Amino acid sequence: MMMNMVQAINSALANEMEADDSVMVLGEDVGTVGGVFRVTDGLLGRFGADRVIDTPLAESLIAGMATGMAMAGLRPVAEMQFMGFSYLAMSMIISHTARMRNRSRGTYTVPMVLRMPYGAGVKALEHHSESTEAMYVQVPGLKVVVPSTPREAKGLLISSIRDPDPVVFLEPTRSYRLFKEEVEDGPFTIPLGEARTVQEGDDVTVVGWGAMMPLVQEAVEAAEGDGTSCEIIDLRTLSPMDSDAVVRSVQRTGRVVIVQEAPMTCGVAAELMARINKKAFLSLEAPPERVTAPDITVPLPKGEKYYYISPDRIYDAIVRTVSF
Amino acid sequence: MWAFRELAGLLWRGLPLDRYYLGWMGNEEGNRYDPGLRITPPAIPVASQYAYAVGLAYASRYRKEEAVTVAFTGDGGTSEGDFHESLNAAGVFKLPIVFVVQNNQWAISVPRSRQTASETIAQKAVAYGIRGIQVDGNDILAMYAASKEAVEVARSGGGPTLIEAYTYRLGDHTTSDDARRYRLTAEAKKWEARDPLVRTMKLLYARGVLDDKGTETIWEEARQAVEDAVSAAESAPPPSLEDVFQYTFEDLPPSLAEQLDALRGERQ
Ligand SMILES: Cc1ncc(C[n+]2csc(CCOP(=O)(O)OP(=O)(O)O)c2C)c(N)n1
Ligand SMILES: [Mg+2]
Numbered sequence: 001m002m003m004n005m006v007q008a009i010n011s012a013l014a015n016e017m018e019a020d021d022s023v024m025v026l027g028e029d030v031g032t033v034g035g036v037f038r039v040t041d042g043l044l045g046r047f048g049a050d051r052v053i054d055t056p057l058a059e060s061l062i063a064g065m066a067t068g069m070a071m072a073g074l075r076p077v078a079e080m081q082f083m084g085f086s087y088l089a090m091s092m093i094i095s096h097t098a099r100m101r102n103r104s105r106g107t108y109t110v111p112m113v114l115r116m117p118y119g120a121g122v123k124a125l126e127h128h129s130e131s132t133e134a135m136y137v138q139v140p141g142l143k144v145v146v147p148s149t150p151r152e153a154k155g156l157l158i159s160s161i162r163d164p165d166p167v168v169f170l171e172p173t174r175s176y177r178l179f180k181e182e183v184e185d186g187p188f189t190i191p192l193g194e195a196r197t198v199q200e201g202d203d204v205t206v207v208g209w210g211a212m213m214p215l216v217q218e219a220v221e222a223a224e225g226d227g228t229s230c231e232i233i234d235l236r237t238l239s240p241m242d243s244d245a246v247v248r249s250v251q252r253t254g255r256v257v258i259v260q261e262a263p264m265t266c267g268v269a270a271e272l273m274a275r276i277n278k279k280a281f282l283s284l285e286a287p288p289e290r291v292t293a294p295d296i297t298v299p300l301p302k303g304e305k306y307y308y309i310s311p312d313r314i315y316d317a318i319v320r321t322v323s324f
Numbered sequence: 325m326w327a328f329r330e331l332a333g334l335l336w337r338g339l340p341l342d343r344y345y346l347g348w349m350g351n352e353e354g355n356r357y358d359p360g361l362r363i364t365p366p367a368i369p370v371a372s373q374y375a376y377a378v379g380l381a382y383a384s385r386y387r388k389e390e391a392v393t394v395a396f397t398g399d400g401g402t403s404e405g406d407f408h409e410s411l412n413a414a415g416v417f418k419l420p421i422v423f424v425v426q427n428n429q430w431a432i433s434v435p436r437s438r439q440t441a442s443e444t445i446a447q448k449a450v451a452y453g454i455r456g457i458q459v460d461g462n463d464i465l466a467m468y469a470a471s472k473e474a475v476e477v478a479r480s481g482g483g484p485t486l487i488e489a490y491t492y493r494l495g496d497h498t499t500s501d502d503a504r505r506y507r508l509t510a511e512a513k514k515w516e517a518r519d520p521l522v523r524t525m526k527l528l529y530a531r532g533v534l535d536d537k538g539t540e541t542i543w544e545e546a547r548q549a550v551e552d553a554v555s556a557a558e559s560a561p562p563p564s565l566e567d568v569f570q571y572t573f574e575d576l577p578p579s580l581a582e583q584l585d586a587l588r589g590e591r592q
Contacts, residue, residue: 032506033433056403056439057370057431085369088404123350127368264583294583296572301350303563305592312591 003183006176008150009039009115012157013077015187017047020075023161026053027062027079027115036081037117037176063089063114067097067166070112075161080116083170084127089114090135097166098141110166113157117173118146119211119261121308123301124173130298131211131261134268136168137239143167143192144238148175148213151183152236155190163192172211179214192237195245201231204322205249207272208259209235212309216259219314228322238268243275250276254285255321259314264292286324289317325364325373325380325395329426333396337361341553346560352567353560362391370431371401374410374423381419381484392478393421394471400431402448403439411486415452420478422471423486426461428493433506446488454484461489462520465527494519565592 003011016023024047025040031054034041044052055062059080066078080086086093093114100108120129136144145160145167147153153171160167198213199220208216213234220230231249235242250256256276258269269290276288291314293307326334334344338361347354347366355365364380367373377395384391401407402425414421425445429436442448449456455477459470467489474485492515496503503512516522528534569576569584576584 028431029433031433034505036432036500054434054438057400057434058403058405060405061403088369088372088406125348125350125368126366265579294569294587295580296569299563299568300352303352303568304350306563306565306568306587310592316591 001183001185002180003150003154004177004180005147005150005153005171006037006039007180008154008183009157009171010041010043011183011185012154012161012187013040013043014046016075016077016158016161017043017051019187021051022073023075023077024051024053024069025077025079026055026066028055028057028081030054030079035079037173039115039171039176040079059085059088060092063092063097066112066114067092067100067110070110070166071100071108075111077113077115077161080114082128082130082173083116083118083132084130086114086116093136093142093166093168094139098139101165102141109164111164113160113163113167113169115157115169115171117176118170119172119174120298120304121174121211123304126298126300128173129304131170131293133168133170133238134262134266137241137268137271141165142239144170145192146170146172146210146236146238148172148208148210148234148236150179150181152190152196152234154183155188156192156236158187159189159192162189167192170210174211175214190236193240193242194237195242196234196236197245197249198232198234199230201229201253203229203253204255204257204318205231205233205246205253206257206259206314206318207233207235207246209238209268210261212259212261215309215311215314218311219318222311222315223318223322226319228318230318235268235272241268241271241275243272243279246272247276247279250280250288251283254283255324256288257314257317257321258288258290259309259317260290260292261309262293263295264290265295267292286321289321291317325377325393326366327370327373327396327398327401328366328368329398330396334363337363339363341549342556342560345553345557349557351557351560351563352571353563354557371397371404371407371410373397374401375406377421377423378410378413378417378419381414381421382417385420390479391420392475393419394424394475395421396424396426398431399425399427399429399436399439399445400434401425402445408448408452411448411452411454411484414484415454418481418483420481421484422474422478423484424471425486425488426491427488428461428491430493430497430503430507432497432501433503435507444488446486449486452486454486455482456486456488458488458490461491462518462523464520464524491520492518 030040031044066076069076260269273288381393446456446458
């Protein structure tokens with residue numbers, strides 16, 4: 001069926017709840033109203049209030065409650081209404097969710113998913129445009145997944161739900177209803193920890209994830225108009241990071257541009273560049289480039305254009321790299 | 325210390341209406357208040373400002389100022405950890421602070437009954453050893469009396485008060501919300517007659533202070549004020565590239581200055 005990302009995520013949740021009665025959904029407004037983005041629409045009616053839980057307004061509680069449920073053998077899928085509000089739950093996530101397996105020597109595990117919409121470019125108010133994925137990537141014991149298309153979102157979410165460890169699942173708000181694509185009605189999985197080569201090319205490798213992918217695509221089309229052959233990689237799992245896929249590509253192309261919505265310093269792009277430098281050093285024909293936001297608070301909509309990456313900036317970085 | 329629903333209080337304090345609109349239009353300049361107004365900027369993460377309210381109140385007492393800190397949140401906000409940590413600490417330090425909860429029965433789609441099993445929000449004060457009072461939040465005079473008393477108690481060293489303003493959210497949560505999905509329109513209808521503006525008007529009519537002509541004038545003035553404020557906010561200049569960097573630190577560190585420079589040369 002043709003689905004947008006909201007529908008695809010909803011379909012993944014419905015499939016998994018259908019198949020396994022230990023899968024449940026909890027969060028603010030996820031029940032009656034089906035979530036502020038309608039991602040959990042219809043689940044309350046189908047699976048009942050015991051499994052689709054409208055919680056009090058308390059993020060640390062939501063993360064903690066899901067952690068406890070998971071320790072007891074359930075498979076909770078908890079929602080943070082926006083990534084910017086997950087900060088209220090970070091103590092719980094870092095101190096317990098991520099460490100329970102290690103602390104208990106594997107006696108307790110936390111097979112839960114923490115879904116959250118992330119990212120700017122949606123003209124939202126403060127705290128609704130965050131893309132601080134690197135903070136989660138820094139936490140040992142957490143997996144971090146960022147889908148870029150409806151089908152990817154469904155396959156990756158089902159894998160995340162079935163995964164034995166906690167997964168932070170970042171949904172690009174900007175892409176929620178951006179486009180539709182064909183998505184299987186039934187369950188299917190896309191493995192975590194494997195990057196996706198979106199298209200093959202010879203001159204330069206362009207890497208991105210989540211909401212950046214449509215912009216990457218646009219920039220690459222322009223570069224190809226100039227005769228530059230681009231390989232596009234969607235990293236899609238930030239932890240564990242499939243840097244080897246990128247390294248293999250750069251060993252062929254010799255050039256790389258990494259596109260990261262988040263601020264520059266200590267971001268995922270920096271880690272990826274370090275690994276490329278280590279493993280593909282002798283193949284490099286130009287310094288690895290990154291296109292990122294500056295190290296500032298996400299501006300409100302009137303100033304967002306200075307912060308949010310444009311296809312033009314990606315295109316210019318490709319040209320700089322190729323003509324180095 | 326407003327959350328995001330306290331326009332009346334801000335106007336009473338003297339905030340120009342166009343600043344308020346400017347903020348909601350997505351321009352940080354809307355949050356540049358005259359420091360003399362003593363208004364903190366909006367706090368969107370629900371109830372989070374309660375914790376720094378405790379710090380502001382502590383500082384004003386330390387400096388032997390007259391100031392009383394007044395912090396607002398909603399019924400949903402009472403579920404957050406910061407709410408409880410702050411009421412508790414304010415009680416421990418016996419601070420000059422008034423916590424006002426606008427209990428409008430809903431937190432987006434979640435009813436008050438889903439936030440707490442307590443019969444009232446005001447009763448939570450008991451557990452923290454502070455004063456608590458439930459007020460008809462749609463009765464302007466009752467709110468005035470309760471607030472005045474709470475401020476006087478705070479100012480004279482009597483410690484914090486929690487005021488539960490019992491009210492109702494008549495509209496949708498935001499323009500992207502549709503309240504018909506989770507509550508009966510009849511419920512909202514019932515509350516329309518209790519709208520504090522309607523009730524205050526009735527009172528003023530009954531006392532002979534206001535008549536149809538006066539009401540007409542007030543409406544006309546309000547319409548004009550809103551129109552003027554909207555056009556003033558709409559014609560405010562958008563921020564510059566420098567503006568979005570400028571308030572990160574007192575001085576721009578070299579690495580940030582370099583990023584700013586690089587962006588100057590790039591297409592946006
Ligand atoms: C920490 C946090 N979580 C979630 C949100 C999203 N959100 C915005 S308003 C709101 C409901 C607030 O309800 P309440 O406190 O009752 O205030 P009301 O809007 O009813 O005045 C939610 C969940 C938020 N702003 N902050
Ligand atoms: Mg409310």
